[in-house]
Amino acid sequence: MNKKKLEELAFFQKLSQRGRTLGLDVLVFTAEDVKPDQTAIRALVFDRTSGKWIRRWTNIPDLIYDRCRYQGPVKYHQVKAFRNQFPKLIYLGRPLANKWVIYQYMSENDRIAPHLPVTVKFTGIPDTVKFIKKHKLVYLKPRNGTGGRGILRIEQTSSGNYLVQGRNANRVILQPQRISDAQLAAKLGALGLTEQYLVQQGINLVLPDGRVHDFRLLIQKNGRGQWDVTGCAGRIGAPRSITSNLHGGGTAAQTEQLLARRFPRAQVAAIERSMHRLAYIIADHLEQKYGSLCELGIDLAVDPKGHVWLLEVNPKPSREVFRKIGEKDVYARAISRPLEYALWLLKQRKQRRSE
Ligand SMILES: Nc1ncnc2c1ncn2[C@@H]1O[C@H](COP(=O)(O)OP(=O)(O)O)[C@@H](O)[C@H]1O
Ligand SMILES: [Mg+2]
Structure with missing residues (x-):
């Protein structure tokens, strides 16, 4: 396990400190840290005296608080395999679907x-054009997205044109575009939408600023x-x-x-x-x-x-x-x-x- 990859280490430190006062030892590990014979894990333990995380071989704990972020299919299957290998442990939570x-x-x-805002699966450009004309404000989002990645917003303006805004898969803000009714279908076609996308009624959440x-x-x-x-x-x-x-x-x-x-x-x-x-x-x-x-x-x-x-x-x-x-x-x-x-x-x- 690479400490630098653990983006929540500051949270884990607080968990560890709070755990101590409650009588719980907090160990941080990933599915990769399990010994091949499945008898031990190489975990990070927060050392109070030095104020540092220390690596240590330890027994597999009784309880699992899974904080693994979705990092692609390989990591996902490792975490899933861990659950299958250790079905008797107590898991605080469960994974949800997309x-x-x-x-x-x-x-x-x-x-x-x-x-629930009206939501449909993306089934093609003509259906999406119809949906946008009906709802006037629409959000398009990938069913497995997080953190606002790949989300698009299309709004029909009072002049009958459309405003297209959003973020790409790396969360970079796209240049907003104003397009005409005649350009809408072509624009949607250029956005690279797939069946992985949801088309959702947009809620107007714009503040005065x-x-x-x-x-x-x-x-x-x-x-x-x-x-x-x-x-x-x-x-x-x-x-x-x-x-x-x-x-x-x-x-x-x-x-x-x-x-x-x-x-x-x-x-x-x-x-x-x-x-x-x-x-x-x-x-x-x-x-x-x-x-x-x-x-x-x-x-x-x-x-x-x-x-x-x-x-x-x-x-x-x-x-x-x-x-x-x-x-x-x-x-x-x-x-x-x-x-x-x-x-x-x-x-x-x-x-x-x-x-
Ligand atoms: N239907 C919607 N109407 C208005 N804003 C939305 C809508 N869906 C998403 N958003 C905005 O986009 C953000 C991210 O959408 P969300 O569905 O939570 O996906 P993510 O998993 O990327 O966080 C929301 O927090 C909200 O600000
Ligand atoms: Mg969200």
Whole structure:
């Protein structure tokens, strides 16, 4: 394992420190660090005295908190193989399917469906042209994308022309283009869209200063094994960006303050309640299909009328957004909860074994 490749090392250090106070040892390793005979792992352990990560051969731990990011099919299969090799370990979370499979599953739930933007799989240029003319604002996104990569936004302007904006697969902002109705089909053809793309009703999230925004809600299992909303933060996209992701240059904002810029106080509270309520429903619904989960980062949008829309569900959410808005308690809880939940899971197992 290459330490430089572990982008979340700062988070793992905080987990390790919090783990110590809770009586849990935190070891960091990847599927590549398992000894071929499967009896040990070469892990990184945070050494408090030197303040450094130290490599050490250790036993395979009882609990796994999988933070592996999707890094292509090879790494993905290594992680999957690990789960198959060690089915008896306790896994805090489960992998979810791609955006299209999740969307279809979400739409089966009557309480979630009203919060889903109309979404179809890309089936060709003529269908997409029709979809754009119907919805006026459309987002195109790869079903396996993350961090705003490869997302496009097409808007029909009041003059009847179209504004095409977006980011390429490396997240670089594309030069915005204004095109006529006659050019639309050719432009779509040049974008290299495939069946891997989703075509989605766009929600108008442009603030008066021209920047887009949305919200990231974090819902986690607590130390009693129950879902609990840890926090929710606003994200404002970089100038000229059509996505709000922090990794794409977005900035964080407090939810209440951001909502108060657009809605009267009484409505702000109602919108927040609606966001939280939806999060619990989503978490329960996903667990029915995928089994027990640990935490979800839910991307939510609030349209100009105050209606809440579900944009995306992330099974391995970052929590840096809460540090960025200065909500220290929420940030600390966001780090502590997976560990508290892990302790609860261990207690459950012990009880089961003694019965
Ligand atoms: N239907 C939509 N309407 C408006 N904005 C959207 C829509 N879908 C995505 N976005 C914007 O793009 C961002 C990234 O989209 P998302 O579906 O979360 O994919 P990713 O996995 O790349 O984060 C969102 O956080 C939001 O800012
Ligand atoms: Mg997202």
